[in-house]
Amino acid sequence: MSRQDSIDRVVVVVPARNEEELLPRCLSALDEAIAEVGDVAGQAPPVIDVVVVLDRCSDGTAAIAAAWPKIESISTNSGAVGAARRTGVRHLLPTSDHFTSATWIASTDADSAVPPNWLSAQLAFARNSVDLVLGTVIPDEGLADGVRERWDAQHRLVEGHGHVHGANLGVRADRYLQAGEFARVDGHEDVRLVSDLRSLRVSEIRTELIPVLTSGRLTGRAPAGFAGYLRDQAAEALP
Template identity: 60%
Template sequence: MTRPLETAHREPARIDAVLVVVPARNEESRLPRCLAALGEAVAVVREEFGADAPAISVLVVLDRCTDGSADVVAEWPWALTMESDAGSVGTARRLGVDRLLAGAAPAHTWVATTDADSAVPRRWLAVQLALAEAGTELMLGTVLPDADLPAGERARWHDEHSLVDGHPHVHGANLGVRADRYLAAGGFSDVDSDEDVLLVGELRRLGVHECRTALIPVITSGRLDGRAPGGFGGYLADQVAANR
């Protein structure tokens, strides 16, 4: 049995803008799933919040892409793109947030991040928005590996991971933060992996109010050769090797 969501006991914060940043490197085969899911999540916010729905921007950061990723994103006219030569997921996330934050009011802006090889659930943004407006400053969600991870290994993964409210996990594929707190923490670092863990560490040092929820799990690639060294793919590969 999971325990209830952590609830904020702070002054509610009106959110006028939601910024979604998606780093991508050579993900033309997985981007359609990612963008379709994000499009649905945006539509749900507009349905549920109506005239009170915030402006929502989705930006795909094409980080050293040499495939057709840019052409794929072009098929989704509501999705913005920018190119990066950094070759670093941390830098790609940071550049994307910087781009979208230009001209925004940080105290009334929510930043959500996911990955190009992932698919968010329908209410991914709606739940984050409700939490943010209740005073949550940092949302940490869970992830589930898809069928790229063999069935036996996937079953073992579920047995070894407790995906409940209050979970201990940090995933850049399922993270949200209020923009003013993001900026106060220094933003994402220019690193090849663990940029999410480093950011959360700084946010916790600031004493932000966080919610660790299992309500909105993100489906992510179960491949063992991920794009980021030390990322989720590398973690899965290590787990598989350890169980052989």
């Protein structure tokens, strides 16, 4: 394994806005994913840091995050998910010197639950010279049956899929910095980042091996976010 491909630090960023109901599910799932990295890596696992970015929270989200002592939380008033993700990354990697090829950035959402192999799989890809990992998402039981049928018909969750989700994305830190970081926007910051990474011709993999369970609600925190997409799907599913 070359120095270029090895990872000795992982930073996980979780933006949250009023997610007191779903944040416990998110953090419990991350605990499992972190534990699996230790089991797989053996005696020399990478250092893993998680930060929950509390963006304009007015409910009990902050108190819930504080109940996980191994997970850090910070507060912002940006009101934009892209800015929240960017702030979280910069909190854990404060200067350009911290953005090395040996650091991996993993992004998910507070309303989502990653699978146990979420981090271990990304690290396996990184060890094989991959710079960008794009995973899939699956709406949870909150999605109405009619909308789910339309979702299932339009989303083939296979290797080489064409989807981009901030709730299931991993990238080598030096490449992330070269691409200009997450844009300070309230939607599609993930798509913008991936477009900029592709312009750098990074090595990427689009996999269905690490599906993330996400909220099936139709009213979300970001106007241009996943809930808005599901809402459009629901409207199209009407007779």
